[in-house]
Every structure is written in C-alpha cells, then in structure tokens.
Amino acid sequence: MLDILRRIVQEVSSASDLNDALRVVVVRIREAMETEVCSVYLFDADSKRYVLMATEGLKQEAVGRVSLSSSQGLVGLVGARAEPINIDNAPSHPKFHFLSETGEDPFLSFLGVPIIHNKRLMGVLVVQQRDSRQFDEGEEAFLGTMSAQLAGVIAHAEATGNILELTPANTERKSTRFNGAPGAAGVGLGTGYVITPAADLISVVDKMAESIELELENFDRALIAARGEIRQLGAQLSNDLRPEEMALFDVYINMLDDNALGAEVTGRIREGHWAPGALRQVVMQYVGHFQLMEDVYLRERATDILDLGTRILAHLQGVSEDEPEEDEFPDDCILVSEELTPAMLGEVPTSKLRGLVSVKGSSNSHVAILARAMGIPTVMGVVDLPYAQLHGKDLIVDGYRGVLISNPNEEIREQYQEIYEEELALQEDLEVLRDEPAITLDGHRIPLWVNTGLLTDALRSLDRGAEGVGLYRTEVPFMMQDRFPSESEQQKIYRQQLEMFAPAPVTMRTLDIGGDKSLTYFPINEANPFLGWRGIRVTLDHPEIFLVQVRAMLKASEGLNNLRIMLPMISSVHEVDEALHLIYRAHAEVIEEGCDVDMPQVGVMIEVPSAVFQIRDLGLRVDFLSVGSNDLTQYLLAVDRNNPRVADLYQAFHPAVLSALKIIAEAAHEVGKPVSVCGELAGNPLGSVLLMAMGYDMLSMNATNLPKVKSVIRGINLEWAQRLLDQVMQIESAHVIAAMVQLALEKEGFGRIIGPASGRC
Known part of the structure; x- marks a missing residue:
C-alpha cells in the first residue's frame, strides 16, 4: 500500500491543474482500494454546500452540478465531525441522503474522510461499494493519508486562482491565506514577482577536466x-x-x-x-x-x-x-522566492518594492534584517506556499501578523488598502508627540525606551522620541562578521550607540547567542538549542569573549557614562555572581589602562520560569530587572515563537503569562528595584496598558510602535488601566483578554491607534 501511495502522490503532484489532480485521485484510489466508487466533494464556504467535483463510479454528468448543504447526508456528517465515517449499510443511517442525480442508490458501504488544510475544512473524500463492507483500519488510514495530500493540492489551487468556481452564483475569486512569521512590520499590496536562481547548481554533473x-x-x-x-x-x-x-x-x-x-x-x-x-x-x-x-x-x-x-x-x-531588467519589475512589486537572500533584494529597484515573501527563513534571517532597516513589509517561513505559481498574481503582505493573502477579493483589498493609508496618515499625526512625555491624564509618567540592534534602529528611535535604549542587541554586529569582532571594533560600534543617545541611558545586553541566534564561526549544534547552550551560559563558559565585550563597552562609555549592562538568559543567582565578578574585573582592568569610566549599572533579564521565582534574590544583587517577554512567553507556554506551525499557540495575553508578569513587578518593587519590559508586549498598545497597570517602571519597544504606545498612555488614566487589569486577571482565555482590552481602548477612542497588529494574542 505504501508503494501505491507514493505513486499516487507523485502522479497528483505532477498534475497540470486541480481538475486533473482530482481525476487522478478518484481513479487511482478506486483501483487501489478495489472498490466501486471514489468521489471528492469540495466545500464552498460562501454557499455552505458540498459540491461533487470529481467521481469515478457515479454519473459524470453530476460533477459540478450536484451539491449537499453543510448539514446534509453522510458527507455533511463527515465534515461536521471532522473525522472519518465508516459504515456498511449507508441507507439505514439516519443521516443518509439519497441523491438520484448521481445514481448512488445501490451502494451500501460508505467510507468518508474530511479534507482539512491548516484547520480549515476543504471537502470530503468518499469511497463506496454496492456490497455491505466494513472498510478495515488500513484502508481508512490510506484514505486519510490521501485526503491530507489532496488538501495541499486544493490549497495551492486556491492560492493561484486555478480552482473552478463551485457554484454558478459564486463569481468572485477565492482569496487564500498562508501563515508565516512576521519579518518586517507593515502592509504591502501589489503584484507577485517570483525570483529564481540564475542557474541550477544541484543538477551539475561530475566530470573530469580536459584542461x-x-x-x-x-x-x-x-x-x-x-x-x-x-x-x-x-x-x-x-x-x-x-x-x-x-x-x-x-x-x-x-x-x-x-x-x-x-x-x-x-x-x-x-x-x-x-x-x-x-x-x-x-x-x-x-x-x-x-x-x-x-x-x-x-x-x-x-x-x-x-x-x-x-x-x-x-x-x-x-x-x-x-537577469531581469529594471522595467521588468512591476511598479508595485511583491518579491517572492523559495529562499530570499540579500543579493536577490538588491536586484529590485527599492522604489518598486512593496513587500517580500520567502517560503523559507525566519525573522532573524539576513533578508529580514535588511527589510526592517528599509521598512519593507515582509513575511518569512510561509509553509505550503506554491511560490512558483504566484508570478503576476495579486498579493497582500501582512507583515504585522506574518500572513500572505493571494487573490484577495475586492472586500479584502479595500480593507488592507484602508489599513495602508491609515498607517501613513497615523505616522504623520503622531509626529507631533515626538518630544512629549508619556504621561497619563492623572499624572503618572512612564518612560518609553527602544530596542535597537542596527544603527538605523537608533536613528529611527530618535526621530520618534525615544528616551533611552532598553535593549541594545550586541549580537547583531557579531552576526555580520565572519569572525569575532576585536575589542577595538566592538568599542567603535558601541560608542556610536552611546553617543547617539547621550546623555540618555543605553542598556547593552551581553552577547546572546544560541537558540534561534548563532554565529557561523562559532557553531552551536544541539538537539534542542532553546533549552541548551545559549545566552549567559555561553559567555560564562568563554570568559575571554565576555571580558573582551565588557571591556569594549566600558571603554566606549568613557566621558559619557550612560552605559547599562544587562545579562541575558539568567536562570540562577550563581550565574549573576559569576558574571558580576567578571564585570568588576573588566572595570578594574580598564581603569588600570587609564580610562576614566564609572562602574555602570548592571541588570538581569527575566526570561525563564526559574528566574520568576527568584526575583528577590536576583534583585538584591543587581541594579535593575528587565523582562524579556518574548522568551518568557515561549518558555512558559512551551511554544517555539519562530515556528509558523505553532504560531497560534504563542499567546502574549495568556493568563499564565500575565500572572507571571504581575508576580515579577510586585516582587521587584518589594526589594526596591526598578523593573521594565523589553519584549514585543511592551510595544503592543494593548499590552502596554496592562504592563503600566501592573506597575512596570519603564517599557522598551521597537521604534515603530513607540508613538502609538505614547498616544494611548497620554489618553487614559492609570486608575482606569488598573481597573481594566483587575477585570482581565479574572479571565481564563488569551483571546478573550485581548478582545476585552481592545474593546476597552476602542471605547476610549483609540480604535485608529491600536490598528491591525495590536489585537494579535
């Protein structure tokens, strides 16, 4: 059966279009299972009906004409239950519905399995036989496997507009949504341009040289x-x-x-x-x-x-x-490839780029880093995308949610066009707040800092009124080298950041590699990198790397004294003690070299569950605490935030996450230490309101969201936010919490500010 399955899958994959694929499926499954009928019913979400789209064994004239409502017949039962139905006397079943147009009345045996793609019901695959027959477990599993293969084929057909209309009344194109990972925020509408490698390296044959x-x-x-x-x-x-x-x-x-x-x-x-x-x-x-x-x-x-x-x-x-000439690219180019690279990005005139889509890659890839610097909406890691067929197709890139929409209908296009125009207008309106403080209507002030990694981030941050840097990712310069940067090279890079923000504080996180970030010249190969050798664990095992970096930071701060040092991935007080010993040693060394540098404040990142329950002990050792909400959420929920297949499970408003954040804020204040948040939740206007209500002393975010957060904070009372928090902490669903906060802010007049990206939980 496995060999048969492989052959069918191969034949389906090479089919010219969906109709051809469906015909292959019904013919080959009927032969393989030695039954008399195999049919495919596709579900039309608009009419809520199952339409017979292919059959081998029933009347061919019924194809495309016969349909069942979503609750009708055994086909409707399979779809409603989203599980197989296997019976040996179909007419006796209470849900049996006779379709005279198909000529199915003599068939007793029925096995139907749902066709599901990314949780969406797409249809039902059915086999039937005249004699009474209970299909065995192997046959049921075989049909289920084929339905999974067929689901991908149907999804691809929808994405490229190559699916037949299921009902005559349905004249609009089918819009298809593909989930990926956000690469760079923003919305882009345009025309797909698929870029492929100039040559096929893999197919090159081996042969000996003549000369x-x-x-x-x-x-x-x-x-x-x-x-x-x-x-x-x-x-x-x-x-x-x-x-x-x-x-x-x-x-x-x-x-x-x-x-x-x-x-x-x-x-x-x-x-x-x-x-x-x-x-x-x-x-x-x-x-x-x-x-x-x-x-x-x-x-x-x-x-x-x-x-x-x-x-x-x-x-x-x-x-x-x-290679393509400049005029070959559409004016509204959405660049699509299996794996986008920085070099590919350079082939398109930047004036024409509206968005980027890559089947492979993550938010940490080189092209994503460049896209954020250039402000191009980007979606990475779009699994199951038939990218080769998207050339010339209408596409929408939602870089906020990490979503690609193919063949958008007029309603969806208008919605995203409105979002795009609103974003442009909102940016202009919020510019007037650049030099204003983030202070509530009842007088509570909360500093808004930024997260940076590239020099461009810093420039954008200053343009938007940042009061300091809550997180400078020092690993970014390391990633852009083919070796460890020297102490003097690091000093130069750090000095640029410190000077740019002086006298405002700049919080530099020590090298945080491992997990989803690594260096080609310092490979870390582990079965489970997120629970392995990463963050402070790496640099404490390599004190020579840690000391060089800290010395470079200290020397860079001479005469400015606006440096703060932050330690990542802390899971025990022993790690803090060891790191502090090395920092004091580095400080003594630079003093001996004649540098006039004050000892900077040192803090720790709260990112793992063990640190949540050691806030008091950690706080007594350092000057400040900062929550990395991205990793903390990931570890609390056991969800890889860079994996698009489980992206829906990564919920920043999960009750467990909010409870942990509240515990951290309260415990930090008990020992008299300031505490901040430097993860994405801080830059979400919905999240910022809750964090302020919990008592966080400072929020650090990406520069793009800072004006929005400031606008919301300046328009509410702290007391109002605290009442909202009390209500939220009684809710047990992340989705309900996000919706509740969003509705509350909309009632306060912030519907335009919180925008399309804020409600995602």
Whole structure:
C-alpha cells in the first residue's frame, strides 16, 4: 500500500491543474482500494454546500452540478465531525441522503474522510461499494493519508486562482491565506514577482577536466564576476542602508575570498575536476553541513552559500546576462522566492518594492534584517506556499501578523488598502508627540525606551522620541562578521550607540547567542538549542569573549557614562555572581589602562520560569530587572515563537503569562528595584496598558510602535488601566483578554491607534 501511495502522490503532484489532480485521485484510489466508487466533494464556504467535483463510479454528468448543504447526508456528517465515517449499510443511517442525480442508490458501504488544510475544512473524500463492507483500519488510514495530500493540492489551487468556481452564483475569486512569521512590520499590496536562481547548481554533473589550467582560468573569471555582481547589488541598496547593514554584503564578499570558498573549489579543480562540478561539490558540502544543524541562523547561512554558488555557476555558464531588467519589475512589486537572500533584494529597484515573501527563513534571517532597516513589509517561513505559481498574481503582505493573502477579493483589498493609508496618515499625526512625555491624564509618567540592534534602529528611535535604549542587541554586529569582532571594533560600534543617545541611558545586553541566534564561526549544534547552550551560559563558559565585550563597552562609555549592562538568559543567582565578578574585573582592568569610566549599572533579564521565582534574590544583587517577554512567553507556554506551525499557540495575553508578569513587578518593587519590559508586549498598545497597570517602571519597544504606545498612555488614566487589569486577571482565555482590552481602548477612542497588529494574542 505504501508503494501505491507514493505513486499516487507523485502522479497528483505532477498534475497540470486541480481538475486533473482530482481525476487522478478518484481513479487511482478506486483501483487501489478495489472498490466501486471514489468521489471528492469540495466545500464552498460562501454557499455552505458540498459540491461533487470529481467521481469515478457515479454519473459524470453530476460533477459540478450536484451539491449537499453543510448539514446534509453522510458527507455533511463527515465534515461536521471532522473525522472519518465508516459504515456498511449507508441507507439505514439516519443521516443518509439519497441523491438520484448521481445514481448512488445501490451502494451500501460508505467510507468518508474530511479534507482539512491548516484547520480549515476543504471537502470530503468518499469511497463506496454496492456490497455491505466494513472498510478495515488500513484502508481508512490510506484514505486519510490521501485526503491530507489532496488538501495541499486544493490549497495551492486556491492560492493561484486555478480552482473552478463551485457554484454558478459564486463569481468572485477565492482569496487564500498562508501563515508565516512576521519579518518586517507593515502592509504591502501589489503584484507577485517570483525570483529564481540564475542557474541550477544541484543538477551539475561530475566530470573530469580536459584542461585544468583552462578550468582554473574560467573559475577565476567567474569568481571575479560574482564579486563584482555582489558589490553592484550592494551599491544599489547603499542609499537605503547604513554602513552597518551594508556589512551584510561584505560577508558575501568574504565568503568569495580566495582563501575561503574559492580556495576549496580551486583545490578540487587541481585534483582534476571541471570547474562547475568542483563548485557544486564544495558548495553542497557546506550546504549539507549547515542544513543538518538545528540552529535557525546557521541553516540560513546555508542559503547564503547556495546563493553565492549559484551566482558563480551562472557566470561560469555565461547566463548572467539573463537577469531581469529594471522595467521588468512591476511598479508595485511583491518579491517572492523559495529562499530570499540579500543579493536577490538588491536586484529590485527599492522604489518598486512593496513587500517580500520567502517560503523559507525566519525573522532573524539576513533578508529580514535588511527589510526592517528599509521598512519593507515582509513575511518569512510561509509553509505550503506554491511560490512558483504566484508570478503576476495579486498579493497582500501582512507583515504585522506574518500572513500572505493571494487573490484577495475586492472586500479584502479595500480593507488592507484602508489599513495602508491609515498607517501613513497615523505616522504623520503622531509626529507631533515626538518630544512629549508619556504621561497619563492623572499624572503618572512612564518612560518609553527602544530596542535597537542596527544603527538605523537608533536613528529611527530618535526621530520618534525615544528616551533611552532598553535593549541594545550586541549580537547583531557579531552576526555580520565572519569572525569575532576585536575589542577595538566592538568599542567603535558601541560608542556610536552611546553617543547617539547621550546623555540618555543605553542598556547593552551581553552577547546572546544560541537558540534561534548563532554565529557561523562559532557553531552551536544541539538537539534542542532553546533549552541548551545559549545566552549567559555561553559567555560564562568563554570568559575571554565576555571580558573582551565588557571591556569594549566600558571603554566606549568613557566621558559619557550612560552605559547599562544587562545579562541575558539568567536562570540562577550563581550565574549573576559569576558574571558580576567578571564585570568588576573588566572595570578594574580598564581603569588600570587609564580610562576614566564609572562602574555602570548592571541588570538581569527575566526570561525563564526559574528566574520568576527568584526575583528577590536576583534583585538584591543587581541594579535593575528587565523582562524579556518574548522568551518568557515561549518558555512558559512551551511554544517555539519562530515556528509558523505553532504560531497560534504563542499567546502574549495568556493568563499564565500575565500572572507571571504581575508576580515579577510586585516582587521587584518589594526589594526596591526598578523593573521594565523589553519584549514585543511592551510595544503592543494593548499590552502596554496592562504592563503600566501592573506597575512596570519603564517599557522598551521597537521604534515603530513607540508613538502609538505614547498616544494611548497620554489618553487614559492609570486608575482606569488598573481597573481594566483587575477585570482581565479574572479571565481564563488569551483571546478573550485581548478582545476585552481592545474593546476597552476602542471605547476610549483609540480604535485608529491600536490598528491591525495590536489585537494579535
């Protein structure tokens, strides 16, 4: 049965369209199960009816004409229960409904399974037989497996507009939604442009070189051309990016260095291989190595290497001139690819880019970092997306929720167009608040700080009235290097941040790698990286890395003294004691070198459940506490926040999360230490109201949301927020909590401010 299943899946996958696929399914399943009828009924959500769309064994003239209501017959029962129905005497069942148009009256046996895609009922797959027959468990499992395969095919057909209308009255296009992960906030409406690699590296065959010298010459020429191409693509983005973001293209150039990838390929050629084959061997060896790693960031470096190898091959094969011209891109371009890379981004005029979509990758990928810096709405990791078929299709990118909508109907398009225009207008309206404090109507003031990582983040933050930096992600400069940055290099980068915000405080988190962030030159390969060697655990095991970084921070703060140091992923007081010992040591060393630097404030991040219950002990050792609500939510709920398949389970308004946050605030104040939140919840206007009511002393967020949060806080009373919090803490559903807070703010007149992204829980 397994071999039969594979053959059917292969045949369905190669079908030209949905009708062809459905015909293959009904014919092949009928043969495989040795039964007399196999039919597919697709569910039309608009008319709430099941329409017979393919059959082998019933009358063909009934296809597309016969339908059942959602509660009618055994087909309706399968859909309502969302589980298989297997009976050997269908006419005797109380839900049996006779359809004379299909000629089904002689059939006694019935087995139906639901067709479900991403929790959405798409139809019912049915087999029938004249004789009384109870289909066995294996047959039931086989049909269920086929329905799962068919669900993906139907979803793809919907996404590309290639599905037949199920009822004559239904003349509108089918809009299809695909879930991914937010890469960069914003809404983009436009036309899909699918970008594919210039050459197929994987298909290159191995063969021996006829002339080693000629192959070396060809490869050297291709390598030089690829370097030039990368530099050119980087130059096309230079007006939109700061030097720090442009460093991503330096990473590419370094990979192409004669002492790196180029040297290994040259070595293979000297062994007798022709250049394309040597290139494929080296590149795929690297790609295979990185793709086996659990770490998200390392896996994405495999994408970078494959992209570079493909570009070199294109020059070897002389196909680089086939790259698209500027006028080939639509004016409202939504760039789509299986794996977007920074180099691909550079191929499109930035004036035409409206959004980015990548089937693979996460919010930490290089292209997502660039998209945020450029303000381009982006969705990453869109699983089950038939990307190759989206060229020229109408698309909407929702970078707030991480959603792609294909073939939007007029109503959906108008809704998102309104959101897009509202966002533009709102940004202009909120500019007047830039220099105003975040103070409630009854006089409670709460400082609003920002989270930064790139220099662009800092510039945007100052434009929007940030009062300080609650989280500077020091790992971002580390990620953009092919080695550990030296003490002087780090000092220069940190100095830029400190000077930009002086005299306002800048909170620098010590190197936080592991989990979903890693370095190519310092691989961390673990079965479960989020529960493994990450954050403070890494740097305490490597004090030489920690000391160099802290020394660089301290030296960078000389004459400014606005530095605060924050320790990530703390799970015990022992880690804090050990880290403090190293920080005091680094301070003494820079003093001995003649630097006039004050000892900075030191704080810890509360991100894991164990830290929640040690607030008193931790607070007595440090100067401040800061909650990383993203990781805290992830660990409390046991949900990987970067996995789009479980994204719906990551709920920032979960009652357990809110209870933990309230415990943290109360315990911190008991020991007299200020406490803040620097996760996404702080930048959500709904969340900021609850956090302020809990007593948090400061909120740190991305620069984009700061004006919105400030506007809401300036329009409410602290007492009102505290009453709302009391009501919320009695609720047991995250969705109800989010809806309750959203409704309360809408009643206060903030419907326009809280916008499309705030209600997501």
